[in-house]
Amino acid sequence: MLKVKGVKKSYKKGGLFSTERQEVLKDVSFECENGVCLGIIGESGSGKSTLGRLMLGIEKPDHGSILFNGKEVENREVRLGNISAVFQDYKSSINPFFTVEEAIMEPLIIKNKNKKENQSKIDQLLYRVGLNPSYRNKYPHELSGGEAQRVGIARAISAEPTCLLLDEAISSLDISVQTQVLNLLKELKNIYNMSFIFITHDIQAAAYICDRVIIFKDGKIEEIVEIEQLKNVQSDYAKQLLQSLITF
Amino acid sequence: MRIFKNLSKDKLATISVTVIVVTIIVGLFAPFFAPHDPNQVNMSLRYASSSWEYLLGNDHLGRCILSRIIYGIRPSVLWVLVALFISVLIGAVLGFLSGYFRGKVDAFIMRVCDIMLSFPGYVMTLAIVGILGVGLGNILIAFILVKWAWFARVIRTSVMQYSELEYVKFSKASGISDLKIIYKHLVPVTFSDIAVISSSSIGSMILQISGFSFLGLGIQAPNAEWGMMLNEAREVMFTRPELMLAPGLAIVIVVSAFNFLSDALQVALDPKLLNSKKRPQQKSPTTTVKIQKKEVAH
Ligand SMILES: Nc1ncnc2c1ncn2[C@@H]1O[C@H](COP(=O)(O)OP(=O)(O)OP(=O)(O)O)[C@@H](O)[C@H]1O
Ligand SMILES: [Mg+2]
Numbered sequence: 001m002l003k004v005k006g007v008k009k010s011y012k013k014g015g016l017f018s019t020e021r022q023e024v025l026k027d028v029s030f031e032c033e034n035g036v037c038l039g040i041i042g043e044s045g046s047g048k049s050t051l052g053r054l055m056l057g058i059e060k061p062d063h064g065s066i067l068f069n070g071k072e073v074e075n076r077e078v079r080l081g082n083i084s085a086v087f088q089d090y091k092s093s094i095n096p097f098f099t100v101e102e103a104i105m106e107p108l109i110i111k112n113k114n115k116k117e118n119q120s121k122i123d124q125l126l127y128r129v130g131l132n133p134s135y136r137n138k139y140p141h142e143l144s145g146g147e148a149q150r151v152g153i154a155r156a157i158s159a160e161p162t163c164l165l166l167d168e169a170i171s172s173l174d175i176s177v178q179t180q181v182l183n184l185l186k187e188l189k190n191i192y193n194m195s196f197i198f199i200t201h202d203i204q205a206a207a208y209i210c211d212r213v214i215i216f217k218d219g220k221i222e223e224i225v226e227i228e229q230l231k232n233v234q235s236d237y238a239k240q241l242l243q244s245l246i247t248f
Numbered sequence: 249m250r251i252f253k254n255l256s257k258d259k260l261a262t263i264s265v266t267v268i269v270v271t272i273i274v275g276l277f278a279p280f281f282a283p284h285d286p287n288q289v290n291m292s293l294r295y296a297s298s299s300w301e302y303l304l305g306n307d308h309l310g311r312c313i314l315s316r317i318i319y320g321i322r323p324s325v326l327w328v329l330v331a332l333f334i335s336v337l338i339g340a341v342l343g344f345l346s347g348y349f350r351g352k353v354d355a356f357i358m359r360v361c362d363i364m365l366s367f368p369g370y371v372m373t374l375a376i377v378g379i380l381g382v383g384l385g386n387i388l389i390a391f392i393l394v395k396w397a398w399f400a401r402v403i404r405t406s407v408m409q410y411s412e413l414e415y416v417k418f419s420k421a422s423g424i425s426d427l428k429i430i431y432k433h434l435v436p437v438t439f440s441d442i443a444v445i446s447s448s449s450i451g452s453m454i455l456q457i458s459g460f461s462f463l464g465l466g467i468q469a470p471n472a473e474w475g476m477m478l479n480e481a482r483e484v485m486f487t488r489p490e491l492m493l494a495p496g497l498a499i500v501i502v503v504s505a506f507n508f509l510s511d512a513l514q515v516a517l518d519p520k521l522l523n524s525k526k527r528p529q530q531k532s533p534t535t536t537v538k539i540q541k542k543e544v545a546h
Contacts, residue, residue: 053417057421079421079422079423080422080424082423084421084422085421087414087417087418088414089414092413092415094415095436095437096518097517097519098415106419106424110423139519152418156418159422
């Protein structure tokens with residue numbers, strides 16, 4: 001269970017001597033229970049990825065706290081084997097010196113030192129994300145963007161984390177693979193009781209997989225809605241956002 | 249192991265490695281390889297040209313040039329390598345600390361570096377030698393003190409750039425320890441940067457050591473050192489230019505060997521470059537066809 005309480009974050013703006021700061025997150029609070037898929041929707045530059053980085057403990061919030069099962073997510077031990085992520089930029093998602101196999105092995109080896117078991121698991125994982133086992137020995141520069149992204153997803157789910165953050169993870173995939181991955185995520189949610197934080201622009205994908213959606217704007221939560229209630233959003237911004245989708 | 253395999257495919261790299269390894273071994277066991285005592289003066293053989301007994305001839309005091317070159321490897325190459333290694337090590341540790349952890353650690357280390365770098369290198373070295381006294385050891389200490397800040401700076405920039413990447417973020421998010429991330433993800437990618445900056449400074453360090461020897465601050469007179477041999481030969485540059493040849497070539501060969509090796513290492517380490525090296529051969533027929541088409545069109 002992930003609990004975000006009163007989180008604020010600002011970045012330095014401008015040159016070396018400027019003291020001006022840009023507030024990226026302004027007092028954000030929400031919760032995500034185990035086994036829930038939480039969507040975060042918002043326009044570009046609204047601070048979604050920043051919020052994601054804070055939830056992963058990569059950066060520290062200026063104010064407030066982020067707790068995972070009651071403990072500070074900043075502590076490495078709290079995250080170890082429990083939290084995982086897939087990021088937006090697939091180009092640098094895999095170490096250029098690693099083969100696909102080595103990349104997926106990295107989080108796997110934390111939980112299970114047995115190499116043989118891990119090997120067969122990698123085959124299974126690759127199959128699940130729609131890749132042939134022959135991809136094992138490829139280097140990242142030999143993969144297409146979508147393939148690299150799928151390896152990233154396989155790597156993220158390999159250690160069966162309890163919480164998985166996907167930051168625009170499926171945007172670079174084509175529709176058929178997108179649905180395949182979405183179905184895989186749904187399946188995993190049921191098997192392992194995983195919870196997802198699903199950051200996206202794509203409301204349809206969010207609606208397909210999420211139980212609850214946070215509508216995010218300018219570093220603030222505009223509205224939190226259950227997916228069944230998506231039609232009856234209250235705030236103007238959320239209405240506008242949905243409107244633009246329908247007219248599409 | 250993969251690195252060695254890749255390197256052995258590259259001819260230039262193989263030659264460079266051979267040159268470096270031979271130089272180091274010969275330098276380490278100089279008394280064993282040198283045919284004569286490098287400091288033995290024999291005025292009857294003054295400026296003698298090469299003979300079977302003295303393969304590279306004799307210098308202005310009739311000393312065996314080959315033996316002097318061989319003994320000169322120790323200060324000119326071996327000790328320079330030691331000094332370089334230590335300063336790169338210090339630079340790398342501090343560079344990784346400040347590039348990876350950022351924040352206050354970074355600010356502190358970088359301010360210290362700024363202070364070190366604000367003095368001109370030669371002046372710093374002279375000052376340190378002035379305080380510690382004349383001698384090769386002190387010059388090497390001065391080198392380490394002057395150079396580490398520069399290495400720390402360059403390595404920090406490289407580390408910073410790579411620790412922004414998503415695979416490092418993924419490892420951080422999965423709770424893998426910082427030490428492991430640095431060792432597995434950052435050292436391999438920054439290694440080629442480190443190899444390039446170190447190999448490029450080997451040349452300048454060898455030349456600087458020679459410069460200080462010339463000023464009488466480094467190696468003391470009778471002992472052999474390549475830069476000093478060059479200086480001795482300089483006096484008779486127009487009458488006997490061949491005397492410059494041996495030490496000059498020795499410096500050029502060793503410095504180029506290190507530079508070629510660093511280039512080759514970059515290729516051998518990078519899976520991307522390695523494959524792209526094979527591909528153009530397969531693709532080349534199509535490109536020539538394209539060129540021909542263009543020519544026809546004109
Ligand atoms: N490390 C940083 N330093 C300074 N400013 C930053 C940093 N990271 C993000 N920002 C700023 O924070 C704002 C939000 O960025 P963020 O990446 O969180 O947006 P986003 O909602 O993920 O957008 P997108 O949908 O395009 O990915 C941007 O205006 C950006 O300029
Ligand atoms: Mg983003």
